[in-house]
Amino acid sequence: MPDYLSQHDVQSLLDESPFLSFMGILVDTIDTGNDTLILRVKMRPEFERRPDSGQYHGGVIASLIDVAGDYALAMRVGSVVPTVNFRTDFLRPAINTDLTATARVRRTGRSIAVVDIDVHDDDKRLIAIGRGTYMSQTG
Amino acid sequence: MPDYLSQHDVQSLLDESPFLSFMGILVDTIDTGNDTLILRVKMRPEFERRPDSGQYHGGVIASLIDVAGDYALAMRVGSVVPTVNFRTDFLRPAINTDLTATARVRRTGRSIAVVDIDVHDDDKRLIAIGRGTYMSQTG
Amino acid sequence: MPDYLSQHDVQSLLDESPFLSFMGILVDTIDTGNDTLILRVKMRPEFERRPDSGQYHGGVIASLIDVAGDYALAMRVGSVVPTVNFRTDFLRPAINTDLTATARVRRTGRSIAVVDIDVHDDDKRLIAIGRGTYMSQTG
Amino acid sequence: MPDYLSQHDVQSLLDESPFLSFMGILVDTIDTGNDTLILRVKMRPEFERRPDSGQYHGGVIASLIDVAGDYALAMRVGSVVPTVNFRTDFLRPAINTDLTATARVRRTGRSIAVVDIDVHDDDKRLIAIGRGTYMSQTG
Numbered sequence: 001m002p003d004y005l006s007q008h009d010v011q012s013l014l015d016e017s018p019f020l021s022f023m024g025i026l027v028d029t030i031d032t033g034n035d036t037l038i039l040r041v042k043m044r045p046e047f048e049r050r051p052d053s054g055q056y057h058g059g060v061i062a063s064l065i066d067v068a069g070d071y072a073l074a075m076r077v078g079s080v081v082p083t084v085n086f087r088t089d090f091l092r093p094a095i096n097t098d099l100t101a102t103a104r105v106r107r108t109g110r111s112i113a114v115v116d117i118d119v120h121d122d123d124k125r126l127i128a129i130g131r132g133t134y135m136s137q138t139g
Numbered sequence: 140m141p142d143y144l145s146q147h148d149v150q151s152l153l154d155e156s157p158f159l160s161f162m163g164i165l166v167d168t169i170d171t172g173n174d175t176l177i178l179r180v181k182m183r184p185e186f187e188r189r190p191d192s193g194q195y196h197g198g199v200i201a202s203l204i205d206v207a208g209d210y211a212l213a214m215r216v217g218s219v220v221p222t223v224n225f226r227t228d229f230l231r232p233a234i235n236t237d238l239t240a241t242a243r244v245r246r247t248g249r250s251i252a253v254v255d256i257d258v259h260d261d262d263k264r265l266i267a268i269g270r271g272t273y274m275s276q277t278g
Numbered sequence: 279m280p281d282y283l284s285q286h287d288v289q290s291l292l293d294e295s296p297f298l299s300f301m302g303i304l305v306d307t308i309d310t311g312n313d314t315l316i317l318r319v320k321m322r323p324e325f326e327r328r329p330d331s332g333q334y335h336g337g338v339i340a341s342l343i344d345v346a347g348d349y350a351l352a353m354r355v356g357s358v359v360p361t362v363n364f365r366t367d368f369l370r371p372a373i374n375t376d377l378t379a380t381a382r383v384r385r386t387g388r389s390i391a392v393v394d395i396d397v398h399d400d401d402k403r404l405i406a407i408g409r410g411t412y413m414s415q416t417g
Numbered sequence: 418m419p420d421y422l423s424q425h426d427v428q429s430l431l432d433e434s435p436f437l438s439f440m441g442i443l444v445d446t447i448d449t450g451n452d453t454l455i456l457r458v459k460m461r462p463e464f465e466r467r468p469d470s471g472q473y474h475g476g477v478i479a480s481l482i483d484v485a486g487d488y489a490l491a492m493r494v495g496s497v498v499p500t501v502n503f504r505t506d507f508l509r510p511a512i513n514t515d516l517t518a519t520a521r522v523r524r525t526g527r528s529i530a531v532v533d534i535d536v537h538d539d540d541k542r543l544i545a546i547g548r549g550t551y552m553s554q555t556g
Contacts (some may be wrong), residue, residue: 017190019185019196049157051155059162059206062202066198084228084229085229086201087365087409087504088226091385112501114369116407133367223390226365226548250389270506295466297465297476326436337479340479340483360507362506362507363505367501
C-alpha cells in the first residue's frame with residue numbers, strides 16, 4: 001500500500017488543472033482511515049443556473065461529484081485516474097451556499113474502483129448524490 | 140401537443156443562463172421530427188483538464204450532456220425542466236476539438252422523460268454517451 | 279405520515295408476487311427509524327451462473343437490489359411503487375452464501391424517491407451496490 | 418480480431434447457465450456487421466409481478482438487459498465477460514408478450530466495453546432501456 005498524498009499535495013494537484021482551478025475547488029478534509037475525502041466549492045457568478053438566482057447549475061454539481069470521486073482515489077494512487085462512468089442524482093436545489101462533496105471509496109479492485117459521493121449544503125442538507133466507476137490505476 | 144421552440148428561442152434560453160452562457164453553448168441543429176437536438180461547444184482555456192493539454196475535463200462533458208438532454212425536452216415543453224438523474228460514460232479523450240451533443244428523447248411519460256445523448260468530436264468519433272431522466276413538466 | 283407496514287405485512291406483499299415468491303425473498307429486518315429495510319435470499323439451483331459453481335448470476339443480484347429499494351418505500355407508502363430506473367455495480371462474486379440487501383431511503387420528494395442498496399454475503403463482504411429512483415406514490 | 422461465435426455457439430453458452438436456461442433465453446438474431454445481438458424471452462408463470470397479471474417483474478427485464486449486453490460482447494470475445502455495472506430504465510409495463518433485447522456495442526476499449534440495450538414487446542413498443550459497462554476481456 002503506497003503512502004497517501006497529503007492535503008497539501010491533493011490541493012496542488014487540483015490547482016494544476018485549469019478547469020478545477022477555475023472551479024475553485026478546495027480540500028476540506030482528508031480521512032485516510034475511512035478512505036474518505038471532502039472537497040468544498042464556493043458560489044461564483046458563472047455557476048448560476050439563472051441570473052441572480054444564487055442557484056448552482058446541475059453541471060457544476062456533477063463536475064464536483066466526478067472530481068471528488070476521482071481525487072478520493074488519487075490520494076491513494078498518487079495521481080488522478082480516468083473516470084469510466086458516473087451517475088448523478090439531484091435531490092434538492094442548492095441556493096446561496098457553499099457545497100461539500102464527501103467521497104468514500106466503496107471498493108478498489110485490480111483494475112476498477114467504485115466511489116460514492118454525497119453533496120451537502122451549509123445546512124447539512126443532502127443536495128445530490130453521485131456514484132462513479134474509475135480505473136484504479138493511472139493510465 | 141404544444142408548438143416546439145424555434146432554434147432562436149432555444150438559443151435565447153441558453154444565453155439567459157450564466158453557467159450555459161459561460162460555457163458558450165450553441166444550438167447546432169433542431170430536428171423536431173426526430174425529437175432530436177444537437178448542441179455545440181468550443182474549447183476555452185478554463186475547460187482544460189491539464190494545462191496546455193487541449194483536453195476537455197470530464198466535468199465539462201458531463202455538463203454538456205445534462206444540458207443537451209434538458210433542452211431536448213425544453214424545446215417541446217417550452218422551458219427547462221429539472222434533471223432527476225443522469226449517467227455519463229466516457230469513451231475517449233476529447234482533445235483540440237469542438238464537441239457536439241446529440242440528444243434524442245426516448246420516452247416522455249406523464250411525469251418522467253428519458254433522453255439519450257451522444258457526444259462526438261470534429262472527426263465524428265464518439266467521445267462520451269449520456270442517459271438522463273428528467274421531469275417532463277416544468278417545476 | 280402514514281403508519282409503516284409491519285414485517286408480516288411486507289412479507290405478505292412479497293409472497294403475493296409470483297416472481298418474488300419464486301426468488302424466496304425473506305424480510306430480515308425492518309428499521310423504520312432509519313428508513314431501512316433488509317431483505318434476504320438463499321441460493322437455489324436456478325440462480326447459478328454456471329452449473330455447480332454455487333455462484334449467483336448477476337441478474338438475481340440486480341433483481342434483489344430492485345426489490346429491496348422498492349420495498350423500503352413500500353413499507354412507508356403501503357404498497358409497491360414503480361421503479362423509474364436503477365443502477366447495479368458488481369463488486370465481488372457471491373458464492374455459496376445467502377445474500378442480504380440493505381435498502382436505505384436517501385430522499386423522498388413529492389413525486390420521486392431515491393434509495394441506496396448494499397448487498398452483502400454471509401461473511402459481511404460487500405458483493406454489489408445499487409441505487410434506484412422510484413415513483414414515491416403508488417401508480 | 419477473432420472470429421465471432423455462431424448463433425448456435427451463443428445459444429449453447431446460454432443453455433449451459435442454469436439461470437439463463439431457467440429464463441429460457443433464445444438467440445433471435447446475430448448481426449456481427451453492426452455488433453448487434455438480439456435475444457428473446459417468453460413469459461412464464463414465475464416471471465409475473467402479480468398473480469394472473471401477465472406483467473413481467475422488473476427484475477426479469479433487468480436480467481435480460483444484463484445478459485444481452487454480456488453476450489453481445491461474448492459473441493466477439495468467445496466467452497462471457499464480467500459485468501462492471503449497468504443501468505436499467507423502465508419505460509412501459511410489459512404485459513402478455515414476448516420480449517426482445519437488442520444489444521449494440523457502443524465502444525470496446527482495452528479493458529472496458531460499453532453496450533446499449535433496448536427492450537421491445539411484440540408490438541415493437543420500447544419497454545425498457547439498459548446501458549452496461551463490462552470487462553472487455555475474459556476474467
